[in-house]
Amino acid sequence: MAKIPTQIRIDEDVKKQATELFGDLGLDISSAVNIFLRQSVLRGGLPFEVIMPQYKPEVVEAMKEAKSISKDATVKGYTDIEETFRELDNE
Numbered sequence: 561m562a563k564i565p566t567q568i569r570i571d572e573d574v575k576k577q578a579t580e581l582f583g584d585l586g587l588d589i590s591s592a593v594n595i596f597l598r599q600s601v602l603r604g605g606l607p608f609e610v611i612m613p614q615y616k617p618e619v620v621e622a623m624k625e626a627k628s629i630s631k632d633a634t635v636k637g638y639t640d641i642e643e644t645f646r647e648l649d650n651e
Contacts, residue, residue, distance in 0.1 A: 568593075 570578075575589070582592045599607035615623070629635050638644040 578592070579589055582589060585592075587595075596607065638647075
């Protein structure tokens with residue numbers, strides 16, 4: 561069976577995450593895409609259900625708040641859990 565090169569556009573962050581995930585499974589992106597396409601052909605459609613997630617209103621509000629906080633330059637971020645606990649103890 562002849563194989564032809566194909567180009568697709570993928571969001572950079574999604575590609576990075578997918579490459580890492582598939583690498584953990586012993587696959588590269590090309591192999592994963594081929595599996596997806598073969599399963600689509602075998603099933604006559606997408607090989608999974610496509611739905612919009614339904615979150616509780618309080619979860620949606622918490623996600624909005626987290627997004628807002630992450631964009632706020634006045635909010636201090638932490639990379640070390642020990643530093644976080646030290647600051648909490650000092651409050």
